[in-house]
Amino acid sequence: MANHSQPKGRLIRRQKLATRITHWVWAVCLFFLLLSGLQIFNAHPALYLGDQSGFTYDNAIFAIEGFPRWLTIPSTQDLATGRVVHLFFAWFLVATFLAWLVLSLRNRHLRKDLLPTAKDARNLVPDIRDHLRLNLVHAVRYSPLQKLAYGGVLFVLFPLVILTGLCMSPGMNAVLPWLPEMFGGRQSARTVHFVVMVLLVLFFAVHMAMIVLAGPFNEVRSIVTGRYRLSPKSKEGAFHV
């Protein structure tokens, strides 16, 4: 962590413009998708396994009274408005994700920054140790755990949440009948959609905690202006001092 008695590390250009813009568009999208999603969920606050919802038999795996009003958009029971908001931002999330995919392939953000390497595999255990000790080094490259977290969101959770979202659409079910079956049926897909939402919220919590622990000014600056100050002894290309 920052130690003011030591000399300052180099200030580098860390995040490309495409990365920064897509990051903030996603932040806004996910905020509205989460709260309008909870509004939609409240219209039938139960989760099932399989293709249908058991009314006269029991295939529910989760049922609650509903999420509190302060967690939904709008703040009153209003499925219609929740859907308007949710489907609007869903289009934005998908469009931004596709744009990000193309841009990140072109500017090599995917290969250079996110794709884990053999070196990451070797450094995984030391990196876990460093994180547990809160010895968070500001390096040019993401650490193995960062790659796993960001890669997990971008290559696992985002595709999953988009595909299971599409499973909710009867029109898309006719276009891609195998898609809901891949998840075990439409109601299972709805359950997966919900679970991915929980995982994204967990990611957000850890993401926020890491920013605070790693030095919020430097971390937020890098995703706003792109500039990032390295730890004093951090070498080019190394995650670990």
Next chain:
Amino acid sequence: MSKLVLSRRSLLRAGLASVAALPLGGCEAFDFLRERDNAMREFMISMNNLTYKAQRLLLSADQLAPEFSPADIRQDQHPNGSIAPDTEDYLTLQAGNFAAYQLEVDGLVERPTRFSLDAIRTMPSRSQITRHDCVEGWSCIAKWQGAPLRQILDQVGVKAQAKYVLFHCYDALSRSLSGDELYYETIDLVDARHPQTILAYAMNDKPLPIANGAPLRVRVERQLGYKMAKYIRRIELISDFSQIGLGQGSFWADRGYEWYAGI
């Protein structure tokens, strides 16, 4: 150049600040989106029209909704919305076990026709085991049998100006000072002519129960449940629905739901 960078930076900062402020305001901050004529809501809805256009591009006209096997029928179809209409006309019909029922088909057609229930029952029929997806989020699998709407449209001859099929229903889901607000729904001719779009009179090999829309309900299998009007009184071919109800094309669309419910 430095000016540009600065303004970009301040823009990003402003964006960041507003994102950070969102949770503080609580979700009531977005309750203006409930207002029907709010410009932001209108904008969001117009973006949602993309869904209709995209699905019409992706879906060929006759592409079927998934069908299931008899083993997948594990319960009765869960009734929702109106389950026991109490309008006078309906109660009279119901008292006579729907023997006097006649389906009127008129509007922009060459030969306006009345069909008795027997006439519809003796037409070539289609049976399908499909999943009914409610906008609320639940799903139910049932077997539906009925006369393809396409067949009825061909019998009456749809005029070239017709763009939508309007279902007038017997049930009033809400009442206002001006009287019953009867359920109605519209679909475009692509869905109306779809092979799985049937006027169903039987469910799970039994006559259609009252709770599920007796004597006739429509199945529109590539859309959500609220499009599948129950207790159909009359079918009218129309070119535009701006003068019907509140002008949005269906009972629920008038109440803020999407007219196209393929999502």
